[in-house]
Amino acid sequence: MLLAIDAGNTNVVFALVEGRAIKARWRIATDPRRTADEYAVWLSQLLHLAGYDRHVVTGVIVATVVPRALHNLQVLAEKYFGGPALIAGKPPVDWGMAIDVDEPASLGADRAVNTIAAHALYPGDLIVIDFGTATTFDLSDYRGAYKGGIIAPGINLSLDALVTAAAKLPRIAIEAPASTSVIGRNTVDQMHIGIYWGYIAMIEGLVARMKTEVGRPVTVIATGGLATLFEQHTTVFDHIEPDLTIQGLAMMWERAHM
Template sequence: MLLAIDAGNTNIVFALVERGTVRARWRIATDPRRTADEYAVWLRQLLDLEGFKSADVTAVIIGTVVPRATHNLQVLANKYFGTAALVAGQGDAGWPMALDVEEPQSVGADRALNALAAHAKHDGVLVVVDFGTATTFDLVGADGAYRGGIIAPGINLSIDALVNAAAKLPRIAIEAPADDSVIGRTTESQMLIGIYWGYVAMIEGLVERLKRQVGAPVTVIGTGGLATLFDKRTSVFDAVEPDLTIQGLSLLYDQVSGKA
């Protein structure tokens, strides 16, 4: 089976993929100082809890936006799984589609992987909205090329900024409000309205602007952990694909290894 590793700024997701299907996934906070040995102790226990063994992992592919974490993940693959990890966008695992932007080398691996997976699953021009540390909006051409997009502060960053800058505001959990009212009666409800509905308005507004600029039919795909939360109260998404980045890693591995 393939161990697909998505190393983001906030969390690293490890997913066990068999013939394109995610069999198990685990998440750990991103810490570039974490060693391969620490990853192995944690991961081996989780594999065992899910009924898998280290020997079940026959290949590893890494997609990362945290360069300092890459080396230890590569050591993990070599030392504990006996395989050289592919790194998405590098060497033999170079991008199979065009990155049609002014600075292609600066495109995050997660965004390119999302574009790759989205194009494989959907036809036509696409917009991928990914809820991560940042919220990104990526335009994918009908030919699969990455055409650029938008980077906005992630919702948890927005909450952190608000709470850290205002001494009397409490930290709140992000969730869908109980109803559609935008008049809060408590401090917490006013904060939730501002964050949640403000984010919905941003998503809908930016997607509408993208559609107008493209001037052609567009399919909008939501991904990332919070996509399903916002999908409850907006019709902006045509599809929600929570595992799009992992699917992109699996697809890239299959193409590199000749299985696609």
């Protein structure tokens, strides 16, 4: 089986993949100081709880936007899983698509992998919205070329900034307001409205502007853990693919071994 690792700014996601079927997934807080041995102890226990031995892993592929975390993940693969990890974006797993932006090297690995997976799943022009530490909007055309996008603060980051900067505001859970009214009658309701409906307004507004610029039909795909939170109150998403990055890594592994 393949161990696909997506190292983001907030969490590192480990997924056990057979073919393109995700058999198990786990996440741990991102910490570049975490050693390969620490990863191995944690991961071995979780594999055991899921009914697997670590020897079922026959290959490792990594996508990371945290360069300092990469070394220990590479050591993990070599020391505990029998061989070097493939690194998304580096030979022999180059992106395999045109990156039509001013600074191609600055494109985050997760965003590139999402684009690859999205085009394998859906035809035409695509917008992929990934709800992570940042919320990213990525546009690719019908040929599969990456054309650019948007980076906005993630909803958790926005809430943290609000609570940190305003001494009297309480920390609240990120959830849909109980009412669809956008006129709050107390502080907590007003915060829920501002965070939740404000975020939906941003999503809908930016997608509308992107579609206008493209001038052709565009399919919108949402990914990331918070995508389902917004689905119930907006029609902007055509599809939700929670595991798009892991699916893309599995596809890249397959391509490297064809």
